[in-house]
Amino acid sequence: MGDRRNLPLLIGALWVAEVTGSFETAMILAALKRLIEDFGNPAMVGWLITGYLIVGAAIAAVVGRLGDLFGRRQTLIIVLTIGAIGSLISALSTSFPVLLAGRLMQGVTGAILPLCIGLVHENMSRDRAPMGIGLMISGASIGTAAGLVVGGMIVDSFNWHGIFFASAGLCVTAALATRAFVPASPRQYGGAPVDWISGLAFAPGVALVLVYFSMGKTWGWSSAWTLGPLLTGALLLFWWMRHSLASPNPLIAVRSFSNRTIAIGGAVTALVSMGTLQITVFFSLLMQAPTWTVAGLGFSATLAGLAKLPSNLSSTFAGPLGGWLAGRGGGRFALVVGGALTTAGWLVWFLLDVNSFPMVVAQLILISFGATMLFSVAPTIIAQASPPERISEISGMLTVIRQLFLGIGAQMVTTLLAVDVVRRGDEVYPSPFSYDLAVTAIVALCVGAILIAFLLPRSIRETP
Numbered sequence: 001m002g003d004r005r006n007l008p009l010l011i012g013a014l015w016v017a018e019v020t021g022s023f024e025t026a027m028i029l030a031a032l033k034r035l036i037e038d039f040g041n042p043a044m045v046g047w048l049i050t051g052y053l054i055v056g057a058a059i060a061a062v063v064g065r066l067g068d069l070f071g072r073r074q075t076l077i078i079v080l081t082i083g084a085i086g087s088l089i090s091a092l093s094t095s096f097p098v099l100l101a102g103r104l105m106q107g108v109t110g111a112i113l114p115l116c117i118g119l120v121h122e123n124m125s126r127d128r129a130p131m132g133i134g135l136m137i138s139g140a141s142i143g144t145a146a147g148l149v150v151g152g153m154i155v156d157s158f159n160w161h162g163i164f165f166a167s168a169g170l171c172v173t174a175a176l177a178t179r180a181f182v183p184a185s186p187r188q189y190g191g192a193p194v195d196w197i198s199g200l201a202f203a204p205g206v207a208l209v210l211v212y213f214s215m216g217k218t219w220g221w222s223s224a225w226t227l228g229p230l231l232t233g234a235l236l237l238f239w240w241m242r243h244s245l246a247s248p249n250p251l252i253a254v255r256s257f258s259n260r261t262i263a264i265g266g267a268v269t270a271l272v273s274m275g276t277l278q279i280t281v282f283f284s285l286l287m288q289a290p291t292w293t294v295a296g297l298g299f300s301a302t303l304a305g306l307a308k309l310p311s312n313l314s315s316t317f318a319g320p321l322g323g324w325l326a327g328r329g330g331g332r333f334a335l336v337v338g339g340a341l342t343t344a345g346w347l348v349w350f351l352l353d354v355n356s357f358p359m360v361v362a363q364l365i366l367i368s369f370g371a372t373m374l375f376s377v378a379p380t381i382i383a384q385a386s387p388p389e390r391i392s393e394i395s396g397m398l399t400v401i402r403q404l405f406l407g408i409g410a411q412m413v414t415t416l417l418a419v420d421v422v423r424r425g426d427e428v429y430p431s432p433f434s435y436d437l438a439v440t441a442i443v444a445l446c447v448g449a450i451l452i453a454f455l456l457p458r459s460i461r462e463t464p
Helices: 004-039 044-071 073-090 097-125 129-157 159-182 197-200 202-219 224-246 256-257 259-274 276-286 299-329 331-351 356-386 388-417 431-454
Strands: 421-424 427-430
Touching: 004 044, 004 073, 004 097, 004 129, 004 159, 004 427, 044 073, 044 097, 044 197, 044 202, 044 388, 073 097, 073 159, 073 388, 073 431, 097 129, 097 159, 097 356, 097 388, 129 159, 129 299, 129 356, 197 202, 197 224, 202 224, 202 388, 202 431, 224 431, 256 259, 259 276, 259 331, 259 356, 259 388, 259 431, 276 299, 276 331, 276 388, 299 331, 299 356, 331 356, 356 388, 388 431, 427 431
Parallel strands: none
Antiparallel strands: 421 427
């Protein structure tokens, strides 16, 4: 266990790493308009978002497991270094293929969170780790806000190349802070031979399934271009599951989910990702839809972005609060509190007339605060229930679950919003009924997550 005097520096270094990962995720949104103007193809430019997320989700568990085996600090520094190199490649690029190649390299930063969770448990006591994870995860909200706001300022003052230089600088800063303030991790590699072959089928399998949910709307849900990757990915994952269950020491252990706490944490993450984490999809459309649709608020893109900013900033307190509650009242209590807050935020839609900027800001703050608590508590309870030598791997599986069900949820919400529409000329927008239907589905998923959370033990110390 690390020297307590150095814990603030350790958490600070991991916090900077998590800010870096969130900044890289959000910064591209601030540059989309300029990128589309330069390259002239919105669908092609969209791959800078889609490809990055697919790479991050696909490798999170694998890289997390490599950190478990060969040292989490060392692996985190390598991930940040690859992210810095990818950022510089994109920053110096003059053609889209080179820009995309660098952006895909940045996708490895999707493994930052699982590695950081493992490092917190490696260096802090069991009682203090939940608060440490909550503090570290608060960096996600700051990184997202910085990616949108600071990224936008960089693009406006310079050009889109600037955000990649900023990203490279953050990666280097985080790597140096990690090297300076995080103790070297022990190597766990040894004992029974690791089943590398079946484990490495996991990443491409996940990537191909995510291609289906990411590109289905563009390519057609029943086209060969989307069904081909889906079927291939499903077969790879089926093969991986069989070999993982049969292997005495698999690279990625599917049998970990036979643990009740880990399985419940994964289920809650899936429901929250399908439901309340669709906040951006739902509110972006709602706020920018014209007022003649009756439901739409008619905000400009800038005003819509400003409406979301307070929720990002207030959520920095939700992560530590979630960790504190998990450490004292148990994971079940913390999950229920977070679920109740985010559910109440969505129910405001039916209880009050949400048609003004202050009301939308208040609703976004309530929903985001509860969602961030859930986001911080689920990794905490799963890490507490995981074998120490597999914490980063199993935490990486949460990233996979979150990204997969984010894609499924986005398709669900967009489908519900298209059930009933209003038209004026060539303009087509969801009707008030469609928004009501989408909110009803999201609330149902939130309630489902709360009910599943009640299956957890009352206290972390009772975790099986």
